[in-house]
Amino acid sequence: MTISLDEIDRRILAELMRDARQPNTQLANAVGLSPPPCWQRVRRLEKAGIVRGYSARLDMAALGSPxxxxxxxxxxxxxxxxxxxxxxxxxxxxxxxxxxxxxxxxxxxxxxxxxxxxxxxxxxxxxxxxxxxxxxxxxxxxxxxxxxxxxxxx
The missing domain is CATH 3.30.70.920 (Lrp/AsnC effector binding domain/regulation of amino acid metabolism (RAM) domain)
Known part of the structure; x- marks a missing residue:
């Protein structure tokens, strides 16, 4: 599924790349939306496969593999x-x-x-x-x- 990205979608993606754990209310505020349409846009981006998942970045040195x-x-x-x-x-x-x-x-x-x-x-x-x-x-x-x-x- 290919979707067209507008400026708000791009701001949402940039925010998620910066901090994917932020609450939807914080994300919505950062991109200039109210929480419900922000949540709908995030779900649409996920469903389209643009957002493929969320993960943690691990410090390999702290885990013994520097x-x-x-x-x-x-x-x-x-x-x-x-x-x-x-x-x-x-x-x-x-x-x-x-x-x-x-x-x-x-x-x-x-x-x-x-x-x-x-x-x-x-x-x-x-x-x-x-x-x-x-x-x-x-x-x-x-x-x-x-x-x-x-x-x-x-």
């Missing part, structure tokens, strides 16, 4: 090891935050949360490299993240 590894992965043979199946296997690993099929030299991009360099090595040897079809990878550790968003308003 390092972020960025890994580019190449497959050896696309006929015997379909890219989607390999990516689904990678995505099933708990440390994996994101998996993207990509263009260019590598077939997919993987973002992983680990506790240390040693844990990254263990992830690569004991988990990633045991997935059939993976030919090679190139890893980088993120030194510092300046922006981390799940979505943007076009």
């Amino acid at each position: 390092e972020t590894a960025l890994i580019e992965v190449s497959l050896g043979d696309h006929k015997n090891y379909p890219l989607e199946a390999v990516c689904e296997s990678i995505a099933a690993i708990p440390e994996v935050l994101e998996v993207h099929i990509t263009t260019g030299e590598f077939d997919c991009f993987v973002k992983v949360a680990v506790a240390s360099n040693r844990d990254l090595e263990e992830f690569l040897r004991e988990k990633l490299y045991k997935i059939e079809g993976i030919r090679s990878s190139r890893s980088s550790l993120s030194l510092r993240c300046f922006k981390s968003e799940q979505s943007v308003l076009p």
